Amino acid sequence: MREDMRTVFTRDAPTGGNRIGQGIGAQTPGPVTIPFTSSSLWSDATVYLALKETGKQESPRVAVPVLSLSPTSTLNLIQISWSNALDFSDIKIYLNDVLKAETGNINYYDFNGLAQGTSYSIRVELRDPDAEGPQIVIRAIVPTQNEL
Structure with missing residues (x-):
């Protein structure tokens, strides 16, 4: 199936x-990459994805079982x-496009x-055994001393 548009929503996206x-x-x-910037407006986010095929109505919004963003808790962290509600067993975690962990x-x-x-690009890929599944990119800034 060809996907011509992906629309991403946060918060109360089902409605x-x-x-x-x-x-x-x-x-x-295939996987879609979604840029996020950490914001003081929220401490976490649920991401919803809607797909649209040419000439058809937008699909129902589906919660992507990937992200609950927790901003920094210390100066250097x-x-x-x-959430991993679908129990994906192949998880890859990247920092600035460098694989940092491959785990279950x-x-x-x-x-x-x-x-x-400093701004970092963080990507988490959750995949099923057939190498399919959601992917998301999180962009976060580690705060300096005077920002805390």
């Missing part, structure tokens, strides 16, 4: 929500967590020893 991305660029099926059924990861005030 409305904040549209954070549209037409996120999938011309063929980013902690991420996600976990739902959190801590990045320690990070530089203050």
Whole structure:
């Protein structure tokens, strides 16, 4: 099936929500990458995805079982967590496109020893044994001393 549009929503997305991305660029099926910037407006987010095929109605919004973003808890730490409701067993975690961990059924990861005030690209891939499944990119900034 060809997917011509992916629309991403957060918060109360089953009935409305904040549209954070549209037409996120999938011309063929597969993982979609969603940029996030940590914000003081929320401490976590549920991501919803809707698919649309040319000439058809948008699919129902589906919660992507990936992300519950937990911003930094110390000066040099980013902690991420996600739901793994579908029990994906192949989980890959990247920092700035470098594989940091490849693991089984976990739902959190801590990045320690990070530089203050620096932007990092964090990607978590959850896949089933057939190498299919959601993927998300989180962008977070480790706070400096005077930002805490």
